[in-house]
Amino acid sequence: xxxxxxxxxxxxxxxxxxxxxxxxxxxxxxxxxxxxxxxxxxxxxxxxxxxxxxxxxxxxxxxxxxxxxxxxxxxxxxxxxxxxxxxxxxxxxxxxxxxxxxxxxxxxxxxxxxxxxxxxxxxxxxxxxxxxxxxxxxxxxxxxxxxxxxxxxxxxxxxxxxxxxxxxxxxxxxxxxxxxxxxxxxxxxxxxxxxxxxxxxxxxxxxxxxxxxxxxxxxxxxxxxxxxxxxxxxxxxxxxxxxxxxxxxxxxxxxxxxxxxxxxxxxxxxxxxxxxxxxxxxxxxxxxxxxxxxxxxxxxxxxxxxxxxxxxxxxxxxxxxxxxxxxxxxxxxxxxxxxxxxxxxxxxxxxxxxxxxx
Numbered sequence: 001x002x003x004x005x006x007x008x009x010x011x012x013x014x015x016x017x018x019x020x021x022x023x024x025x026x027x028x029x030x031x032x033x034x035x036x037x038x039x040x041x042x043x044x045x046x047x048x049x050x051x052x053x054x055x056x057x058x059x060x061x062x063x064x065x066x067x068x069x070x071x072x073x074x075x076x077x078x079x080x081x082x083x084x085x086x087x088x089x090x091x092x093x094x095x096x097x098x099x100x101x102x103x104x105x106x107x108x109x110x111x112x113x114x115x116x117x118x119x120x121x122x123x124x125x126x127x128x129x130x131x132x133x134x135x136x137x138x139x140x141x142x143x144x145x146x147x148x149x150x151x152x153x154x155x156x157x158x159x160x161x162x163x164x165x166x167x168x169x170x171x172x173x174x175x176x177x178x179x180x181x182x183x184x185x186x187x188x189x190x191x192x193x194x195x196x197x198x199x200x201x202x203x204x205x206x207x208x209x210x211x212x213x214x215x216x217x218x219x220x221x222x223x224x225x226x227x228x229x230x231x232x233x234x235x236x237x238x239x240x241x242x243x244x245x246x247x248x249x250x251x252x253x254x255x256x257x258x259x260x261x262x263x264x265x266x267x268x269x270x271x272x273x274x275x276x277x278x279x280x281x282x283x284x285x286x287x288x289x290x291x292x293x294x295x296x297x298x299x300x301x302x303x304x305x306x307x308x309x310x311x312x313x314x315x316x317x318x319x320x321x322x323x324x325x326x327x328x329x330x331x332x333x334x335x336x337x338x339x340x341x342x343x344x345x346x347x348x349x350x351x352x353x354x355x356x357x358x
Contacts, residue, residue, distance in 0.1 A: 028067035035074045088129040092122025107163040109170040117182035140204035148192030151274035158281040169314035184326040206251040207267035214243035244333045248340030258345045265337025
């Protein structure tokens with residue numbers, strides 16, 4: 001309950017902060033305007049035309065319907081290369097089948113996770129292949145893509161390591177966490193790989209700097225300790241908080257644009273979350289759980305069905321890291337990115353106003 005209250009409070013504060021003094025239209029207008037950068041280059045003029053056309057639409061319900069239609073086209077644009085769908089899908093299904101068979105043989109507890117992740121990645125590759133125009137990628141976007149793939153791979157490798165050393169820790173009878181983790185990883189990876197369409201020059205550089213700094217600091221603080229932190233520090237890491245704020249403030253101040261800061265903060269979150277998950281679980285694996293010290297764990301362990309205390313605690317740690325690191329913490333960090341972007345834009349405005357007086 002305290003965590004939910006914290007998220008709700010921060011969301012309200014962010015909403016009031018961002019709405020203060022705004023005069024750039026109602027919510028449907030802002031939604032459509034914010035969605036234009038996500039469009040492919042050949043559809044940007046269409047997006048600008050939709051913003052102009054929305055100004056002629058009257059009535060709250062009609063404006064929301066119009067905005068929803070534009071967002072549908074942005075999220076699900078028609079394929080540019082439908083002929084690529086079949087070969088890409090066939091290759092993806094083949095790879096997913098091979099990976100699932102290997103998982104059933106080697107790490108059966110992760111077979112559902114591997115199958116779900118493989119099929120989701122296959123679907124993403126198929127959609128991306130049919131819609132991509134193969135644009136020229138800049139150096140920062142190539143680095144972002146590489147880090148995103150490395151981070152997702154590290155997160156999967158860490159879970160595989162747990163499955164090999166403590167098989168019972170990855171048992172998921174309901175398959176809820178297996179499917180959720182696969183969906184979250186695919187979503188984070190897809191968002192990071194789409195950065196070339198969602199960001200300008202300031203976004204990837206600030207996100208890269210913040211991610212690399214936070215990744216190094218996180219590795220040093222977690223891998224050098226003998227235990228994984230609990231409570232508030234684990235829910236909202238000071239390292240992740242500082243990285244998100246630095247990216248949002250720096251990018252918005254550099255570009256003098258709040259949206260740029262929000263995107264830099266969001267990209268930092270997408271790149272950092274899998275890295276932090278991998279580092280945290282690696283640190284957890286280094287802890288030798290000989291005895292249980294928490295009264296709740298002591299009472300619950302005999303009825304849990306786990307063969308040893310390490311498997312019991314690792315299972316808890318994986319579930320907690322998925323929910324906290326990929327769902328709850330990013331929500332709060334996203335609110336902080338909004339506030340940081342607003343602060344960065346304000347700092348740039350103050351600096352611009354004071355410059356003529358020097």
